[in-house]
Amino acid sequence: MLWFVGMGLAGAGSIPADAKNVIEQAEMVYLEGFTSIVTESDERALEEMAGGKIIPARRWMVEDGKEILDNARTKKVVLVSYGDPYTATTHIELRTRAAELNIPTGSIHAASILASAVGECGLHHYKMGRTATVTRDPRAASTPYRIIYENLVSGSHTVLLLEYDQDGGFFLDPGDALGLLIEYEKEQRRGVITDELFAVIASRIGMKGQSIVAGRISSLKGYDFGAPPHAVIIPGGLHFTESEALSASAKCLDAPSDNSERMPSIPQQMVKKYVPMVRDAMKTIEALEDNPPEYGHVLENAGHYLRDAEEFMGKGEGELAVLSVGYADGLVDALRMARGIDRVQ
Template identity: 35%
Template sequence: MLFFVGLGLYDERDISVKGLDTVRSADVVYAEFYTSKLMGTSIERLERLYGREIEILSRSEIEVDPSWLDDAREKNVALLVGGDPMISTTHLDLRLRAIEMGIDTRVIHASNIASAVPGITGLQNYRFGRSATVPFPHIARGKRIVSSTPYDAVKDNLIRDLHTLLYLDIQEGRLMSINEAAALLIEVAEGRGDSGFASSLAVGIARAGSEDICVRAGMLSDLRTYSFGPPLHVMVIPGRLHFMEAKALRILAGAPEELLSGYVL
């Protein structure tokens, strides 16, 4: 059996009781932390609480050569991942590979940022459109390339009065901040001649699931300089607001009253 065990949002204590029982009873325990990271803990703390040795898998061992799946033919194997296991298509691909190999699979769900954001901000979960990731710029043929995909996702959702959850890039040794993401979105918007986009309502969330969570709403341009503190960070660009959503952003995220007035449905 191959178990996909979600670890939740922030630290080693976010795992469910069912997940903890699964880890402790597994024959082999692996983990990957390139799709999501638990910023409030360490491998040592995970091993100490779970009472198990954990082998960390690289990105290539997950996506290119998951030969470790063979272990699950004869043993109970637990793969630990941040958040909820099936939010990432990477893990769905692994599950389908395992099933095609004749390996039984089971998913132990956990809290994740997509389900937590509505509760953190007060924005209603059914009013979120498609999400997107803000990637770091890259160099191609000597030219700096900034992806327009997140900007396009936001604009498409705004046409429908839907909110957009923006994940921020995670790379080896680099974790994108809300400040960087806001600046990149504005750069793309200005390149499209959309100078008003910088004045859009935006919400920044840092360290979801921790005791020192930071939630701040304001103009996107203001989020470029606001100090959100350590990662992980995500952003939301809201569409038009139900009056309860507007009230929630004012109380929970410090949104300016004058900014909200133009967003209420």
């Protein structure tokens, strides 16, 4: 049998009583330490529970899974991990493979950083959007950047997990994580990650020395957040009760601010940009002499499409708004090409 056991956020001291019983009765106990830091004192405490040596489970061992699954066929095996066992997709995949091999599995859940950090900051769980991971590789910044943007547009909060390299003893600093996103913003120029963006740095949640610091990125630059583990939360739309709770629970370098208020959707950005451009092109064509009579009908229809786009946008129907702008632009573009007018970008 294969048990998946979570240690929670405070290490071995926060292991549930049921989990202790499972560990004590286990024939083999693997300790996974690649998703977050596990201290030597936690290892010693687990060894005492298990009544023997704990087997370190490196990332490759859990991803490969062969040794763990082979032993679980005939022995009672436990895989212990920081937080909740199923926060890591690697563990879920291992459980799936065990089920396919008809190896019985069991689960003992514990506190996860995804839930605990949000609650400690006073934010509402039902407003959480997709989670993302920030790594030290600048090329990987596109995914968290896109997820932050999508969450902000919908008014949702984003939890950013930071890269941890067990073998190298490396934990990405929150300031460096925000710096990577700022650098990526310079390429995108969509106004997602700016100095005015309000962020929350949750450090050592559930441990001694817990710290929550919040403020605009401009205020967080150069701040010493202390030892890991850390998580970064980018709030979306803030209810007034969230702002009050955040002010009470965190060291706020700036007053909490709603990041979603200033974040237009892609349709809003497109309509704002292209409607004036199409209207200017229409005026240019209207000012020409000797336009055929049918040009007036085409321009009139283009004008209707632009008004439709603005009405759709007002109703929150962004896709229809973009389509309407596209139809108007296509009509005007055809007239422009017919008269040999260069397109103004």
